[in-house]
Amino acid sequence: MSDQRIWTAVIDAIKTERNAMYFYQRGALRMSDKRARAIFLKLAEDEREHAECFLEIYQGAEIPDLTAQLQAQDPASEWMLELEGLLDGGFADVQALQLAMLKEKHLERQLRQVAATISDPAIRTVYEVNADSTRQHFALIETEYQRLTGRQ
Numbered sequence: 519m520s521d522q523r524i525w526t527a528v529i530d531a532i533k534t535e536r537n538a539m540y541f542y543q544r545g546a547l548r549m550s551d552k553r554a555r556a557i558f559l560k561l562a563e564d565e566r567e568h569a570e571c572f573l574e575i576y577q578g579a580e581i582p583d584l585t586a587q588l589q590a591q592d593p594a595s596e597w598m599l600e601l602e603g604l605l606d607g608g609f610a611d612v613q614a615l616q617l618a619m620l621k622e623k624h625l626e627r628q629l630r631q632v633a634a635t636i637s638d639p640a641i642r643t644v645y646e647v648n649a650d651s652t653r654q655h656f657a658l659i660e661t662e663y664q665r666l667t668g669r670q
Contacts, residue, residue, distance in 0.1 A: 531572060538561075538562075542565060625652050633646050
């Protein structure tokens, strides 16, 4: 993968993590279940940490500082548009957890696909570690979903 493509992939990854962070922060504000809310807040912090990891792997001058990246909210992001759909239709904790599981599963797949195209082992490892963390997010959300729905 060329330096330009790596730079683009890193910027896209930072934006995705930022969008996920805002998704979880905003969703947490609407959660009625305290434990589900705490999980969403933890996931928001994890997403911020993921963004930091991506920023650290590429210190090119073209990438603005992390604070600037994280403050640039994107209300048109897929994450936020889908959350807005839940908010408009009557927010429910279980629906938010279902959506979060879908988003995490999709994100893991994306991270692994990009990782497979990167020849630099350090950069590829960051993608793989974040994909593993994303898989853990899915498992955490799934456990919470099962608790709230009584499903095993």
